[in-house]
Amino acid sequence: xxxxxxxxxxxxxxxxxxxxxxxxxxxxxxxxxxxxxxxxxxxxxxxxxxxxxxxxxxxxxxxxxxxxxxxxxxxxxxxxxxxxxxxxxxxxxxxxxxxxxxxxxxxxxxxxxxxxxxxxxxxxxxxxxxxxxxxxxxxxxxxxxxxxxxxxxxxxxxxxxxxxxxxxxxxxxxxxxxxxxxxxxxxxxxxxxxxxxxxxxxxxxxxxxxxxxxxxxxxxxxxxxxxxxxxxxxxxxxxxxxxxxxxxxxxxxxxxxxxxxxxxxxxxxxxxxxxxxxxxxxxxxxxxxxxxxxxxxxxxxxxxxxxxxxxxxxxxxxxxxxxxxxxxxxxxxxxxxxxxxxxxxxxxxxxxxxxxxxxxxxxxxxxxx
Amino acid sequence: xxxxxxxxxxxxxxxxxxxxxxxxxxxxxxxxxxxxxxxxxxxxxxxxxxxxxxxxxxxxxxxxxxxxxxxxxxxxxxxxxxxxxxxxxxxxxxxxxxxxxxxxxxxxxxxxxxxxxxxxxxxxxxxxxxxxxxxxxxxxxxxxxxxxxxxxxxxxxxxxxxxxxxxxxxxxxxxxxxxxxxxxxxxxxxxxxxxxxxxxxxxxxxxxxxxxxxxxxxxxxxxxxxxxxxxxxxxxxxxxxxxxxxxxxxxxxxxxxxxxxxxxxxxxxxxxxxxxxxxxxxxxxxxxxxxxxxxxxxxxxxxxxxxxxxxxxxxxxxxx
Numbered sequence: 001x002x003x004x005x006x007x008x009x010x011x012x013x014x015x016x017x018x019x020x021x022x023x024x025x026x027x028x029x030x031x032x033x034x035x036x037x038x039x040x041x042x043x044x045x046x047x048x049x050x051x052x053x054x055x056x057x058x059x060x061x062x063x064x065x066x067x068x069x070x071x072x073x074x075x076x077x078x079x080x081x082x083x084x085x086x087x088x089x090x091x092x093x094x095x096x097x098x099x100x101x102x103x104x105x106x107x108x109x110x111x112x113x114x115x116x117x118x119x120x121x122x123x124x125x126x127x128x129x130x131x132x133x134x135x136x137x138x139x140x141x142x143x144x145x146x147x148x149x150x151x152x153x154x155x156x157x158x159x160x161x162x163x164x165x166x167x168x169x170x171x172x173x174x175x176x177x178x179x180x181x182x183x184x185x186x187x188x189x190x191x192x193x194x195x196x197x198x199x200x201x202x203x204x205x206x207x208x209x210x211x212x213x214x215x216x217x218x219x220x221x222x223x224x225x226x227x228x229x230x231x232x233x234x235x236x237x238x239x240x241x242x243x244x245x246x247x248x249x250x251x252x253x254x255x256x257x258x259x260x261x262x263x264x265x266x267x268x269x270x271x272x273x274x275x276x277x278x279x280x281x282x283x284x285x286x287x288x289x290x291x292x293x294x295x296x297x298x299x300x301x302x303x304x305x306x307x308x309x310x311x312x313x314x315x316x317x318x319x320x321x322x323x324x325x326x327x328x329x330x331x332x333x334x335x336x337x338x339x340x341x342x343x344x345x346x347x348x349x350x351x352x353x354x355x356x357x358x359x360x361x362x363x364x365x366x367x368x369x
Numbered sequence: 370x371x372x373x374x375x376x377x378x379x380x381x382x383x384x385x386x387x388x389x390x391x392x393x394x395x396x397x398x399x400x401x402x403x404x405x406x407x408x409x410x411x412x413x414x415x416x417x418x419x420x421x422x423x424x425x426x427x428x429x430x431x432x433x434x435x436x437x438x439x440x441x442x443x444x445x446x447x448x449x450x451x452x453x454x455x456x457x458x459x460x461x462x463x464x465x466x467x468x469x470x471x472x473x474x475x476x477x478x479x480x481x482x483x484x485x486x487x488x489x490x491x492x493x494x495x496x497x498x499x500x501x502x503x504x505x506x507x508x509x510x511x512x513x514x515x516x517x518x519x520x521x522x523x524x525x526x527x528x529x530x531x532x533x534x535x536x537x538x539x540x541x542x543x544x545x546x547x548x549x550x551x552x553x554x555x556x557x558x559x560x561x562x563x564x565x566x567x568x569x570x571x572x573x574x575x576x577x578x579x580x581x582x583x584x585x586x587x588x589x590x591x592x593x594x595x596x597x598x599x600x601x602x603x604x605x606x607x608x609x610x611x612x613x614x615x616x617x618x619x620x621x622x623x624x625x626x627x628x629x630x631x632x633x634x635x636x637x638x639x640x641x642x643x644x645x646x647x648x649x650x651x652x653x654x655x656x657x658x659x660x661x662x663x664x665x666x667x668x669x670x671x672x673x674x675x676x677x678x679x680x681x682x683x684x685x686x687x688x689x
Contacts, residue, residue, distance in 0.1 A: 015687070016685070016687045016688070096469060096681070098403075098469065098473075149664055149667070153664065153667045153668045153670075154667055154670075155663055155664055155667040155668075156615075156663060156667070156676055156680075158401065158469065158681065159611070159612075159615050159659075159663060160660060160663055160664075162608065162611070162612075163612060163656045163657075163659050163660050163663075164656075164660070166608065166653070166656045167653055167656045167657060167660075170649060170650075170652055170653035170656070171653070173649045173652075174646055174649040174650060174653075177645045177646045177649055178646055183645070284477075287473055287476075287477070288477075290469065290470065290473060291470055291473060291474065294467055294470045295470075326485075329480065329481040329482075329483075329484040329485050330481070330485055331481070332477050332478065332480060332481025332482075332484075332485075333478060333481040333482055333485055335477065335481075336474055336475075336477040336478030336479075336481055336482075337478065339474045339477070339478075340460075340474055340478065343460065343464075343466050343470060343471065343474065344460065344464060344466070346464075346466065347464040347465065347466065350465070351465070
């Protein structure tokens with residue numbers, strides 16, 4: 001009975017939408033985000049009963065109460081947004097680069113090489129330029145290796161880039177053990193070759209860079225010929241071939257851009273924020289950015305919004321973690337649940353769900369008969 | 370010394386073998402499940418949580434019925450893995466969400482829940498220590514008698530289970546109609562659909578079964594290899610299991626050997642008298658080797674060694 005009920009699906013009908021009005025799309029998106037917050041709050045109140053409203057309070061307290069908290073929030077937004085920018089063009093042309101983690105980490109390594117070996121002996125401006133060049137070179141090399149294999153041998157890029165992440169981690173661990181002779185395995189906070197502080201705070205310059213790159217990049221993706229080529233390629237590889245786009249060339253060019261932006265992110269992370277590094281400097285943001293990118297539908301302004309939501313959620317959850325003493329990786333759970341709900345809500349944008357109550361009644365009658 | 374190393378390598382490879390066999394089954398259906406690390410974490414956690422319900426009724430670790438604890442742990446783990454599989458397939462098959470995204474979210478969630486809940490199970494740590502005896506010794510022949518029993522017969526139940534599952538999976542893939550249909554679904558869902566094979570059903574079932582198997586890897590790691598020590602994250606092993614799927618070129622029987630190689634490489638640094646830097650280099654080898662295999666197979670472009678054609682792409686009838 002139940003089997004037949006689902007098989008002859010008169011009750012719920014799912015069909016793919018041909019197009020959706022913009023306002024409706026935004027209604028679904030906002031509803032999805034709200035549902036995400038709601039579910040996260042429900043999870044929180046499961047873990048610590050009675051803290052449903054405390055969660056929303058913590059979202060505000062954890063993010064907005066001091067200038068420092070605001071800066072931390074927006075630095076996180078900046079980094080997430082930049083990594084998403086790095087990933088977006090490749091994703092748009094269906095090149096699944098899940099190796100941003102490693103690409104940024106290698107760029108961090110490049111920056112540290114500059115700060116460690118070169119910066120103490122040259123003027124700060126020169127040192128910064130050298131660091132940036134090193135970071136970009138490392139980032140580009142790490143993004144180009146899988147790309148070249150994809151372009152010439154059609155090697156599966158998802159798995160290739162995933163492995164490259166762990167090799168990057170290994171190289172960083174190796175370099176740290178080779179450089180730091182005292183065996184502590186920690187690079188001390190480096191004094192030379194730092195980005196200047198603005199108003200005594202170190203994160204501001206990262207945020208400014210992210211805004212500038214974001215604007216340039218939005219124009220590149222939405223208004224330039226190269227950005228158009230990328231979206232044609234994403235639509236259909238064959239169409240792109242027929243109109244005379246060189247697929248390999250576009251692929252390689254796009255991944256060089258990815259590498260450059262990852263390089264800049266690594267540079268900002270080390271020279272603008274931590275002044276040191278370890279294997280976990282990127283701390284999963286390379287993976288989170290993939291989710292950001294996809295949820296925003298590769299749209300640059302939306303990516304900024306989603307980055308904000310994720311960072312907001314993260315620091316809010318961290319506040320809950322410390323105020324309710326729940327400990328552990330509470331943040332990951334809340335962010336994970338939030339993402340799941342938002343991903344699920346995307347279904348309603350691409351598909352139309354019709355519930356046919358008449359059919360339901362009819363079916364019931366038949367069953368009774 | 371060498372026997373100990375061999376024995377530990379085989380033991381350690383079990384987590385990889387569970388993970389890779391599970392993921393191979395999932396990938397054969399055309400699902401690229403990046404959630405395997407999360408599934409392993411959730412599996413380990415659910416097994417421990419299930420056992421702790423039982424421990425709650427006891428007053429002393431010595432009262433534990435070992436056989437009961439083992440069965441309970443395995444049962445809870447398999448069920449939790451199946452639930453993960455249902456979640457993954459519901460998102461990718463029914464809601465047609467991107468597989469990479471769904472998988473990565475599952476991993477984030479799983480790794481988070483893992484560490485979080487284990488913190489709460491710490492009161493039972495002495496019980497877990499005792500129960501791990503069950504996982505280790507229930508079917509084991511005494512260690513140290515001679516080299517043959519040490520290498521072949523000295524393991525806990527999950528090690529044998531992993532090997533049996535891998536062999537059975539190989540037979541199903543190569544000898545049965547179900548295996549053939551599954552491969553068809555993974556290679557070309559549209560063709561399979563027009564031949565009357567239900568893509569939805571195969572993808573759901575393969576993912577559920579695969580995730581259940583993979584989740585056992587997490588349970589093994591915590592209860593057998595680490596001796597009931599519950600404070601370790603497992604996601605790194607999960608990624609290596611995904612790597613082994615590639616390394617074994619989507620063949621579970623080859624996965625047994627591949628898991629052993631990876632396991633041996635992973636624990637080799639602590640048996641070698643190598644420098645700290647050298648150990649770091651050895652740790653990278655599994656990943657480099659995986660890439661090498663990936664590149665070589667794609668250059669040779671030989672049929673049979675390739676990823677399933679439809680891997681990572683959701684099937685949508687309306688989009689044909």
